[in-house]
Amino acid sequence: MKLYIYEHCPFCLRTRMISGLKQLDMQYEVIMEGDAETPTRLVGKKVVPILQKQDGTHMTESLDIVQHLDQLAEPSYVQEVDAPELEQWCKDSADAIYKLVVPRFTKGQFKEIATDEARTAFVARETRVFGDLDDLIANSGEHLAKINQKLLELEDLVDTREDVHLIDFKLFPLLRSLSIVKGLQFGNKVNRYMQNLADKSKVDLLFDQAL
Template sequence: MSRLYIYDHCPFCIRTLIVAHYRQVSDLQQVVLLNDDEDSCHRLIGRKMVPIFEHQGITIAESMDIAKLLDELGEGPKALRPLQLGEAIQPRLQPVQAHSWALTYPRVTRIGMDTFATESACDYFRAKKEALLGCSFEQALAETDTHKAVIERVLAELPPLTLPSEQGDTLSWNDVLNFPPLQYLTLVDGLTFPPRLQQWLHEVAELGGVELYFERAV
C-alpha cells in the first residue's frame, strides 16, 4: 500500500491527486494532514512540506516528481498528453499572485476542509498567511472587490485552453499544472470566469476526480 500525504486545499497536492485519479493508480491511501501537523512531515521528510509520497520504502516530496511517478504507476487506459508551452498560464498568474492569495487564504478555512478541522489548524494557517499577505484576513476580505477586479481581468486575458472533450476526453500535463491555481479561485463567491474557462475547469475536475468549490464559495 502506497500513501499520499496531503492538505486537501493545497494546489501542489491537487496536481498529484489529478494524476493519481486519472491514471487509476491502485492501492493508494490518501492521508489528509491537519495544517498544524508539523510532526508527521518532519518524521517523513525532515521538514514541513506536502505532498509526500511513500512507495516501496521510498519517500519523496516534490509535487511534480510525485506526479511523474504516479503517472508511471498508473494503470488507466488514457495517457497524459504532452506539455504545450503555449498553454502555460503560470507566467500570467504569477504577477497577480498576491491578489489571488488575498482572495483565497481568508476563505479556504471556512468551507469545511479536513485540513482545517481543528481551531488550532485554522489559527496556524492564519498566522502564517497573514504574515505572507502583510495584512489581516479581515482587511483582505474588506478589499475583495479590488482583488477580484485584478484577477477577473487576468482570467479574461488567458490564452484559450484545450478542452479535454476536444481531445477524446483526455488530460494533458498542462491541465495538471494549470488546474490547481484556478481551482483555488473557485473559492471566491461571485468571481467571474469566462465561459470556456469554466467549461475547461469542469471537464478537468471530472476527469481528474477532484472538486470545484463553486457550491461552497464564500
C-alpha cells in the same frame, strides 16, 4: 501508495489530479494544520504533498510526484507542450489569486482545519505571510477586478483544450482554488474546462464554499 495532503492546497491538488486521471490505487491521508511532527518524521521537514511510494520510501515536490506517478501506467499525461500563453497567464495571475484564495481557505471546510486548534494554526501561519486576512477579504475589489479580466482572457486560451499536459497541472489547481471566491465571473469555456478536469481527475470544485 499513500499521499499525505491538505485538501485546500493547490500543490497537493496536482498529485490528486494525476492519481485520479490514471485511476491509481491511492490512499489519502490529510495532515492537520499545525502538525509538524508527521511530515518531519517522514521527510525531515514540514511540507505537503508527500508521496509514500510502493517501496515504502517517500518523496516531496508536487510536480516531481506527478511525473513519478505518470510513469507507472499508460496513458502519459505529463508532456511538455508549447503553451507560453497559459504559462504566462499563471505567472501574471498568481499573486492576485493567492491574495484572494488564502484568506478564504482559512474559513473553508477542509479536514486539515476541522478542529479549532488546527484552524487557529492555519490562520496564524498565513497571517505571517499575507498580513491581516480579514482585511484582505474586505478589500478584495482590486484583485477581483484583475482576476475577472484574466478569466475573460483565459476563455479563448482554453477553448480547444482536450488533452491533458503538464501545463494543466499548473493551471487547473489555480482555477479550482478560485472557485472558493464569490464575485468572480467564470465564462462558459473556463467553466467547461474546469468541470471536465474535475470530473476526469475525480476532485471537487469549491463553488459551494464560495465567500
